[in-house]
Amino acid sequence: MQVRRTIAFAGVAGVMALIWLAMPLSGQQRPSATPQFASTFRAQRAADGHPDLNGIWQAMVTANWDLQDHDAQPGPHPELSGAYASGPAGQSIVEGGEIPYKPQALAKKKSNFENRLRVDVSNDKTWHDLGDPEMKCYMPGVPRANYMPFPFQIVQGTSPYILFAYEFTSATRIVRMDWKQDAPTDSWMGWSRGRWEGDTLVVDVTGQREETWFDRAGDYHSDALHVVERYTAASPFHILYEATIEDPNVFTRPWKISFPLYRRMEKNVQLLEFKCVPFTEQLLFGKFIKPRDSAR
Amino acid sequence: MRTIQSLVVVSVALIVLALAAPARAHHAFNAEFDANKPIKFKGVVTKMLWVNPHAWIYVDVKKPDGTVEEWMIETGTPNTLLRRGLTKESLQKGTEIVVDGYQSKDGSRRANGRDLTLPNGQTLFLGSSGTGAPYEKK
Amino acid sequence: MRNRVRSSIAVLAAVLAVGLFVPAAGQAPKKYVAPKTPWGDPDLQGVWNDATSTPLQRPSNVGTGVLNDEEAEEFQKSLAHDLSRDRRDGGNAADVNRAYNEHWMDARRLKITADKRTSLIVDPADGRIPPLVQASPERQKIQAARAAGAQRFAAGLPDHYTDMSWPVRCVVRTDVPPYLPTIYNNDFQIFQSPGYVAIGPEMIHSARIIPVDGRPHLNKGLRQWLGDTRGHWEGSTLVVETTNFRADEGVLFQNANPATFTITERFTRVAADSINYEFTVADPSTWTKPWTALIPWTKIDPAEQMYEYACHEDNFDIVHFLTGARLREKNGETVGQQRPAPAGGER
Numbered sequence A: 001m002q003v004r005r006t007i008a009f010a011g012v013a014g015v016m017a018l019i020w021l022a023m024p025l026s027g028q029q030r031p032s033a034t035p036q037f038a039s040t041f042r043a044q045r046a047a048d049g050h051p052d053l054n055g056i057w058q059a060m061v062t063a064n065w066d067l068q069d070h071d072a073q074p075g076p077h078p079e080l081s082g083a084y085a086s087g088p089a090g091q092s093i094v095e096g097g098e099i100p101y102k103p104q105a106l107a108k109k110k111s112n113f114e115n116r117l118r119v120d121v122s123n124d125k126t127w128h129d130l131g132d133p134e135m136k137c138y139m140p141g142v143p144r145a146n147y148m149p150f151p152f153q154i155v156q157g158t159s160p161y162i163l164f165a166y167e168f169t170s171a172t173r174i175v176r177m178d179w180k181q182d183a184p185t186d187s188w189m190g191w192s193r194g195r196w197e198g199d200t201l202v203v204d205v206t207g208q209r210e211e212t213w214f215d216r217a218g219d220y221h222s223d224a225l226h227v228v229e230r231y232t233a234a235s236p237f238h239i240l241y242e243a244t245i246e247d248p249n250v251f252t253r254p255w256k257i258s259f260p261l262y263r264r265m266e267k268n269v270q271l272l273e274f275k276c277v278p279f280t281e282q283l284l285f286g287k288f289i290k291p292r293d294s295a296r
Numbered sequence B: 001m002r003t004i005q006s007l008v009v010v011s012v013a014l015i016v017l018a019l020a021a022p023a024r025a026h027h028a029f030n031a032e033f034d035a036n037k038p039i040k041f042k043g044v045v046t047k048m049l050w051v052n053p054h055a056w057i058y059v060d061v062k063k064p065d066g067t068v069e070e071w072m073i074e075t076g077t078p079n080t081l082l083r084r085g086l087t088k089e090s091l092q093k094g095t096e097i098v099v100d101g102y103q104s105k106d107g108s109r110r111a112n113g114r115d116l117t118l119p120n121g122q123t124l125f126l127g128s129s130g131t132g133a134p135y136e137k138k
Numbered sequence C: 001m002r003n004r005v006r007s008s009i010a011v012l013a014a015v016l017a018v019g020l021f022v023p024a025a026g027q028a029p030k031k032y033v034a035p036k037t038p039w040g041d042p043d044l045q046g047v048w049n050d051a052t053s054t055p056l057q058r059p060s061n062v063g064t065g066v067l068n069d070e071e072a073e074e075f076q077k078s079l080a081h082d083l084s085r086d087r088r089d090g091g092n093a094a095d096v097n098r099a100y101n102e103h104w105m106d107a108r109r110l111k112i113t114a115d116k117r118t119s120l121i122v123d124p125a126d127g128r129i130p131p132l133v134q135a136s137p138e139r140q141k142i143q144a145a146r147a148a149g150a151q152r153f154a155a156g157l158p159d160h161y162t163d164m165s166w167p168v169r170c171v172v173r174t175d176v177p178p179y180l181p182t183i184y185n186n187d188f189q190i191f192q193s194p195g196y197v198a199i200g201p202e203m204i205h206s207a208r209i210i211p212v213d214g215r216p217h218l219n220k221g222l223r224q225w226l227g228d229t230r231g232h233w234e235g236s237t238l239v240v241e242t243t244n245f246r247a248d249e250g251v252l253f254q255n256a257n258p259a260t261f262t263i264t265e266r267f268t269r270v271a272a273d274s275i276n277y278e279f280t281v282a283d284p285s286t287w288t289k290p291w292t293a294l295i296p297w298t299k300i301d302p303a304e305q306m307y308e309y310a311c312h313e314d315n316f317d318i319v320h321f322l323t324g325a326r327l328r329e330k331n332g333e334t335v336g337q338q339r340p341a342p343a344g345g346e347r
Helices: A002-022 A103-114 A277-288 B004-019 B078-083 C002-021 C069-083 C091-098 C137-154 C316-330
Strands: A055-059 A152-156 A161-166 A172-176 A191-197 A200-206 A226-235 A238-246 A255-263 B033-049 B056-062 B068-074 B096-104 B110-117 C046-049 C121-123 C187-193 C196-201 C208-211 C228-234 C237-243 C262-271 C274-282 C291-299
Touching (some): A161 C187, A161 C196, A277 C316, B033 B110, B068 B096, B096 C091, B110 C091
Parallel strands (some): A172 A191, C208 C228
Antiparallel strands (some): A055 A152, A055 A255, A161 A172, A191 A200, A200 A226, A238 A255, B033 B056, B033 B096, B096 B110, C046 C187, C046 C291, C121 C291, C187 C196, C237 C262, C262 C274
16 A cells, blocks of 8 residues: 555656646746847947948838737738738737827728728829828838838948938938937938947937828828837847837827847848839829820 | 130030930920910918929919919929028918919919019029028028 | 359249249149048048039030130030020920029039030040930830820820839939939939948939949849949049849930940049049940040038938829820810910010
8 A cells, every 4th residue: 555655656746747847947047948149249340430230131020011919911902812912920019019099099090001002192182191101102211111021221331421221112311420400301211310329329210201101000100200219239140129109199108119130141132122113103193194095 | 716606606505405315304394384374373372392303382372252272383392492591491381472483284273483472572482592582581 | 243143043943943843733733642431442421412514515516625714614604594494585485494493403503514624525535425326126116105205295295104204203313324413403422331332312312332342243134223233443443333224215314225235433532522423334226336424523511411302202293294184185185286385475
């Protein structure tokens, strides 16, 4: 009887040991399942004495579909294109998960999304009212340009200007390291003033055209948009990108997004052209062309 | 000794030729505006759209019967104005101007601004600066 | 007497000595050495403007390539007069076009180049584009179709957005090489980093990123509106070669053939505030021989900036042109039968 109890006890203990081993270890004892950025990483210096951000970079997140959590979705016309043009799932890049809209501002996000594939440019005054600006091949603004599924190149030299050149519609922005005043006028890519805080490039962006969207889900802003970006090299192949977005007309408080940018490592990789204007002309202007059956 | 006169005569012909270079031609205003539809009216500026390739000035025009029509006046690139030191606030809302130009070929209330003049006779956007226009008083 | 001769000789010797060591008027002072970036490339960074009234081609009865001071002043004055949009002579038809008047232009475009040349072209020696070669029948057909579209557009009766030029459609503008001066927004911003030179033309907001590290061009199968560019340094000159142009007609200067067109550009910093931009273009399908032009670029006032040129985003005019054409067709107008504008300045 005692032997059987001992065996039973040992069996239970053994099972419990197995269970214990299978449980995740706590605190410092847990080995990391994935590699982490070394907190001691110090970026190589560029000729301007600051961390070298030169290179070709691209985001891997699917935030251009939707900044927040999103399931996979069919494209606009699955009956024509099947799985082509469909969208992958993605996890929110918004800190806290949700964008803090003012309740009354959500209606416009909803109508943006419902009208994202419609255009009507017959009247100058309502030219921008319908359609995702990305679909119309308009410059995407900041921060959307940084998480489009296209690479961009940073050219950081010894002039007071750092160039960000985006493959999407060949958009460019100039980060002015010596500019103190406000944006002289509005622009689609905004007016960017840069400074270094230790090893982080901080870029303050104002003067953006109110017509840009944050994503294809219709997330939007007003002309009061103020974006502060932070670029921190996390390894020789990664930049940690963060942006704080503020717009008191649309959101209840500032909110933050973040994701890594990955260095494109293909041999002889370069930005190619994505000049999409010709892809949009029939959509935008097709209804104003001469009908084919009319006599000349 | 070669005369300057002949230089002048020939350079005219050459310039006309050079301006006809197709790939770089900016669109001619006469493709959009109608030389047969000159307009001249007085109106009040309501806003200015600083957009490329052409900035637009919105003007409210009061007709004799008291109704108000809104016109859009096509002008040049905002980047050129910025370089002249003008700002977004330069053409103040409420400024009364006289527009002298040509109406759009499609008959809509659009025109190009051949002359934009203040009621006291000073001109806006005419040639180089130094006209005493409101934006220069800043 | 001897003292006077001796002193005269001394004076003469002194004058000669000064003459030997002081540059004579018209000669350059000691040669400018361009500063270098910390990684050793000549420094071209900055914002540069290429506006000028000096014509691309020499006026046909001007026999010389360079003018003296008096002639240059006359030349500049006559060019400024002819180019001016503030003139009200010429009747309504001219008046409509000149509504886009001098205020909207780059004032620097009324100035000739500092070296007083009579053409931007420096080769051939007559300062003119070499004779044209007749295009192949296939290309002639395409060019004729484009010319018909351009004619419809100029008459205010375009059928289709493809009747308009690539610049009007906001696909490309002054960013297609070679860079030529135009009425405004003549700015180019140059950025450099190790292994790269990037040139950002103002119109239309693109960046021509030029690897200078010796890597090969893209393979022939990849083609771009602005081609594919590679650079290398020859002394302090950046030598730039561009290939891989798309096959579309009407993009390249004078309808050059993208399949056979070649261009080499050279950028040399010749002064603190000046870059010499020189290009040589060749196309056996278009010109009987290659030709070269030299255009000075001047550094702009640091308070000035290069601004965003967002062309397609607010291109209301495309709609205006097309809707205007539809209305006029409805009223019975055709390209050959438009109502003529009043003559003699009638308003």
